[in-house]
Structure formats: structure tokens, C-alpha cells
Amino acid sequence: MLIDSLNKTYKFLSHLYQKAILLVNIKLVITSLSLGFICFNIFINFDKLNQTQLSLKVVILLFIAYIVSIFSLVINAVAWKEIVIWLGNDKLENITIPLFLRTNLLKYLPGGIWHFIERFRILSNHISAEKAFASVLLEPFIMLSAALFLIPITDFKNIFSLFYFVPAFLLARRWRGALIMQLAAMKLLQFKKLAAGFTFEKKSFEYNYSESAYPFRSFVLEILFLFLKFISFWLCLNSFYEVNYTLLFNWASLFFLSWSFGLIVPSAPGGVGVFESLILLINKDPIPQESLILALLSYRMLLSISDVTIPMVLFVRKILAKKLIY
Numbered sequence: 303m304l305i306d307s308l309n310k311t312y313k314f315l316s317h318l319y320q321k322a323i324l325l326v327n328i329k330l331v332i333t334s335l336s337l338g339f340i341c342f343n344i345f346i347n348f349d350k351l352n353q354t355q356l357s358l359k360v361v362i363l364l365f366i367a368y369i370v371s372i373f374s375l376v377i378n379a380v381a382w383k384e385i386v387i388w389l390g391n392d393k394l395e396n397i398t399i400p401l402f403l404r405t406n407l408l409k410y411l412p413g414g415i416w417h418f419i420e421r422f423r424i425l426s427n428h429i430s431a432e433k434a435f436a437s438v439l440l441e442p443f444i445m446l447s448a449a450l451f452l453i454p455i456t457d458f459k460n461i462f463s464l465f466y467f468v469p470a471f472l473l474a475r476r477w478r479g480a481l482i483m484q485l486a487a488m489k490l491l492q493f494k495k496l497a498a499g500f501t502f503e504k505k506s507f508e509y510n511y512s513e514s515a516y517p518f519r520s521f522v523l524e525i526l527f528l529f530l531k532f533i534s535f536w537l538c539l540n541s542f543y544e545v546n547y548t549l550l551f552n553w554a555s556l557f558f559l560s561w562s563f564g565l566i567v568p569s570a571p572g573g574v575g576v577f578e579s580l581i582l583l584i585n586k587d588p589i590p591q592e593s594l595i596l597a598l599l600s601y602r603m604l605l606s607i608s609d610v611t612i613p614m615v616l617f618v619r620k621i622l623a624k625k626l627i628y
Contacts, residue, residue, distance in 0.1 A: 354596060359541070363540060364541055364604065367534040367535075367541075367600075367604055368534075368604045370534045371605055372608045372612065374531050375403065375609070376399075377523055377526050377530060378523075378527045379403050380523055381444070381519075382437075383395060384520035384523060385437060385440050385441055385517060385520045386437045388517045391429050391433060394429065400616060401425075402421065405417045405420045407613045410606075410609070421434075421438050422434050422435060436482050439482060440485070440517075442565065443481070444473065444520055447470045447472070447524075448527075450467075450469055450470070451467060451469075451525070452525065452528060452555075453466045453558050453559050454467065473521070474516055475515035528558065531557075532553075532558070534604065535601050538598075538600045538604065539553070539594070539597040542596045542600075545587065545589065546587075552586075553587070556585060557581075559584070560577045561577055563580055564576045564577035574602060582598070
């Protein structure tokens with residue numbers, strides 16, 4: 303029954319895709335508008351931005367933010383390793399972290415899916431294509447679930463915030479199979495096109511979990527990853543403006559909400575444009591606009607540098623290891 307539903311979904315999406323090539327890509331429009339909004343804010347505040355001077359304090363805080371950002375990527379890789387293990391692939395424990403860190407840079411390629419494709423390609427050499435696909439699919443969903451989970455915790459004034467907990471509950475055993483199939487339907491077209499020979503079978507998603515019916519370890523690690531991301535952002539923010547620490551939870555809630563939208567909406571990697579636009583639009587703290595813009599630009603720059611740093615370190619380490627062998 304579930305497979306028939308998936309097949310119907312796939313046929314519908316295939317038909318929709320044929321027509322969609324004649325239409326405007328909504329995600330691209332949203333990203334373009336967001337980037338345009340940021341550029342506009344930079345333009346109207348350009349004189350004030352140009353007057354900003356980088357003191358030693360600013361440099362030190364930004365450097366610490368950079369180190370925290372690198373550490374957050376490592377935690378994110380460990381979280382993915384736990385997802386792969388949770389899905390019953392213990393033998394892949396040693397390759398998942400290097401694979402994640404090495405392929406993370408591929409998200410900057412057009413399409414924003416190539417890091418998933420490469421991870422799927424490598425994993426499918428060791429396990430079934432279906433299990434490899436599930437391992438790749440669940441990682442961004444667990445990240446999103448963790449981010450949404452943190453919003454009501456940091457901003458518990460609104461009772462409707464309880465709905466943010468729903469994605470986290472979908473990871474439970476009862477809804478796990480249906481969740482993976484729905485995620486598969488969303489990504490099936492792209493993977494079918496780029497990964498030849500990929501098929502689904504219902505039995506491929508009926509896993510036997512020996513330790514836990516819920517991915518607690520990966521979920522907690524993703525929460526830690528997001529907190530480190532926020533700390534990096536907070537350091538960038540305080541580099542250009544001393545924010546009142548009584549507003550820490552408000553900023554955390556805003557950060558996690560904006561980060562979640564950035565993960566869902568954009569066609570650009572890392573939520574670039576959407577994340578920054580939401581921060582600028584929703585923020586209620588009377589922080590100078592130029593200071594907030596500088597913080598956002600610095601944070602984005604540090605994230606990009608961090609994404610480049612780790613693959614470079616792994617590459618150099620690999621070269622040095624070969625030289626030592628020979």
C-alpha cells in the first residue's frame with residue numbers, strides 16, 4: 303500500500319516536473335529577493351559600514367567564532383555518523399565522519415544537492431542503495447527537527463510554539479517508515495536523475511534497531527551543533543555591538559527560526575540570503591542596522607571559510623600520509 307502510494311507520488315511529481323521547467327523556480331525567486339533585500343540594506347547603510355573600524359577585540363571575537371564554527375561542523379559530522387549507525391550500518395563507523403567533512407563543500411555547487419549525491423554514492427558501495435538513501439535523507443530532517451525543537455525552549459511565551467515539537471516526534475518508531483518514504487518522494491526525482499539504478503522496496507525501510515527506537519544520540523548532537531552555530535553568530539554580533547545578555551534567549555529563538563527557514567526554503571547553500579533577511583526583518587532589538595549587517599556578513603564569511611578549511615586540512619593530511627608511506 304505504501305509502495306503504491308509512493309509510485310503514484312513519483313508519477314505525479316514526474317508530470318509536475320515536466321511542466322515546472324517552463325515555470326519560474328520559486329525557491330530561486332525567494333533566494334534572489336532575499337539577496338536583493340540584503341544588498342539594498344547594505345547600500346543604504348554603506349556610509350556607516352565604511353566607517354567601521356576593526357579593533358583587536360573584534361578580530362579576537364571573530365577568530366573565536368571561526369574556531370567554534372569549525373568545531374560545529376565536526377559535531378555535525380559525528381551526528382551523521384550516529385544516524386548511519388542508528389540505521390543499522392555499524393561497519394561504516396570509520397568512514398562517515400571523513401566522508402561528511404570532505405563532501406560538505408559540494409553544497410556550494412549549483413543545485414545544492416551534490417554533497418548528498420556524493421555521500422549516497424560512497425555509502426551505496428558498502429550498503430544497499432535504499433539504506434544509503436535513508437542515511438542521507440534523515441540528516442537534514444533531524445537537523446531541522448532539532449532547530450524547531452529549540453525554538454519553543456528558547457521562547458516559551460507562545461502556546462502555539464508547541465507545534466515546533468511535531469517533527470521531532472515523527473522520528474519515533476511508529477512513524478519512521480512513513481517519514482522516510484515521504485522524504486524519499488520529495489528527493490526521488492533528483493536522485494533518480496543523478497543516481498542511476500536507484501529503486502525502492504518496502505522491506506528496505508523495515509529496519510531492526512538493536513539499541514534505540516529513536517535517534518537520541520544524533521538528535522542531541524544536532525542540538526549541540528546548532529548551539530555552537532548560535533554561539534558563533536552571537537560572537538559575531540557582539541563583535542560590532544554589545545548586546546544585552548538578558549536578550550540571549552530572544553536572539554537564540556530568532557536564530558533557530560531563521561536557520562530553519564534557511565534550511566527549508568533556499569536554492570542557495572546554507573540558507574544564504576533567507577537566513578539573513580529574516581534576521582533583519584524579525585529582529586526587535588534596537589541594535590544599529592549597520593552593526594547587525596556587519597555581524598551577518600561576518601558570520602556568513604566565517605561559515606564559508608570553515609567549510610573550505612576542513613576539506614583542505616583533510617586533503618593535506620592525505621597527501622602527507624602518502625608521502626610517509628612512500
